[in-house]
Amino acid sequence: MHASTLRRACAALAAATSLALALTACGGTTKNDVKDDSGAASSAGKADPDAATKKGLTVGFLPKQVNNPYFTTSDKGGEKALAELGSTYKEVGPSSATDTSGQVSYVNTLTQQQVDAIAVSAQDPGALCTALKQAMTNGIKVVTYDSDTNPGCRNAFISQASAEDLGRTEVQLLAEQIGYKGEIAVLSAAQTATNQNTWIGYMKDELKDPKYRNVKLVKVAYGNDDAQQSFQQTQGLLQEHPDLKGIISPTTVGIKAAAQYLSGSKYKGRVKLTGLGTPNDMRKYVRNGTVDAFELWDPAKLGDLAARTAVALASGQITGKEGETFKAGSTTCTIGKDGVINLGKPTVFDAKNIDRFDF
């Protein structure tokens, strides 16, 4: 009996395959037929830099993950800025950083609640597009912060520092700590995280410089922005590569977990750790000698700028086109190519300055 079942299954497979091949022969829609819909969102209406800043707006913050300390700080920055501007802040978001469909439904919910603007940190460059475009057709302004979508799916992107600066400076920071010699590894977040992958790209490019000829990147590990997984990945890295001299972890969750592991192991101080972390998370490890220096932008400033940009968009002062300017607090911001607004160079934290920061 099972021989006949198998035979029938094989026949069905063959039939379906030939059908598929026949369809190919007839042509069809391929990648080449589809035009890329990047390019900044076609901005309806004209910007009026002198327009009054509207009050009483509602701006919805949608981080990659709620209750992630980094996003909490960043969104608090947004909340403060909105209070100053006389508008209302609200935050919604999924509890997992890889729940893409959850993020989509939150965009839909915000659209439904008719907020004036959405500030979102995208888990995935494409997945939010349909929902965000729908939001924009409903008159909602969309700002991405920290992690971008395709440029066509939002009005502006607040970049936390140029990706190039971050990637390169982290390599420079670590190379200096290990004396430009030895094996290094990267402990990243999710394998799909847009920003992480861009930074790692620049790290690899920076490493091509001849001055790093004795520095070798042996592995990129992924801790999925989960403390336990990042901790285990760090353990794994050191087991696999006993000669490892340094780790770069460009994620606040990852660097903390790695520091936690190192500080309790025989590798403390021998294996250097740097990357992106928050001063409050890392203070203890800087003090006990596990970590020499790490860097970050100020996430509160990132949220602040996202909020101010959202309000400027909703007030009609800007539309997201390159070259437009608007006042954000005491400084004037200029919109760059593809609607990108840069926050500025990252800050390096070490034993000398870390106590001056509280976030």
Place this chain on the structure above:
Amino acid sequence: MPESLTRAVRWDTVVGALLIVLLLFSFTFVAGFGNALNLSFLIGNTLPIALIALPMTLLVVAGEIDLSVASTAGLSGAVMGRLWNEGMAIETIIPVCLLLGVVCGLVNGLLVTRLGLPSLAVTIGTLAAYRGIAQIVLGSDAVTDFPAQYLQFAAGRLGDSFLPQAFLPFLVLLVIAVLVLHATPFGRSLFAIGAGEEAARFAGIRVRRHKLVLFTVTGLMASLTGVFWALHYASARYDNATGLELSVVAAVLLGGIDFDGGRGTLGGAVAGVFLLGALQNVMSLLNVSAQSQIVVTGVLLVISVLGPRVARQIALARAAGSTG
């Protein structure tokens, strides 16, 4: 009269009634719920769960389960993205993905029926394996540039109505599933298998073959869901639909399908799916935090396993009371 009372406390009727109550409540009291756009969001986000719930109901009725469905969906999305990047036509890719789902389902089915392994264990294994293959196939890529007409089909609405375009094909599949389970000898024999496999075998039902067919169809539907998911969210990634199997199982159990097999209706399962979907939508509109939503879903799950048993006890007591 007692007989209609007995019917009234059947769990699937209870779930259907709960769904109607929730909808009435939301239309009246929840701002933004009743308009066409929100209803289309609700249905669109629930469709992937509903699609897999159809074959899953049949499987659970027959006393088996497939936990690898979300991974099969993810794998199908990953293969879709990879082949699209390789320049293959989407009209070819979709049948290939569906075929792949058939193979995944067949593997599950053969492991369960030929080797006599418990489906819970087998499909936990293939859950990991299929997801791993998906990651190997597509790596960390997110493929988003699928043709607009396909994206429109998966995410768009019928005109300005509240129905997503993809709802009509789902209705067709739903009708087929209802007919198969409740109006064919095959469907009846699934209840028999679920109620007592040995007895079914002695009654001349080809138990192993029926199960193999079910697993294969489940694989096919899972891969169809994977394709739909990738187009609906315009994103083919290896981790698409992660955790979807739990939503499906939760909804099916909530719909009154007995986890031990042999009992349940598709009407109940579909009511369960949309009850969970509507509840999530309403909680989001009411600004209930993601964490609290998870708690509510979990509590509902426990109730849903408990509920049908209590309902049955009540029904039995009533029946005994009316005769005695």
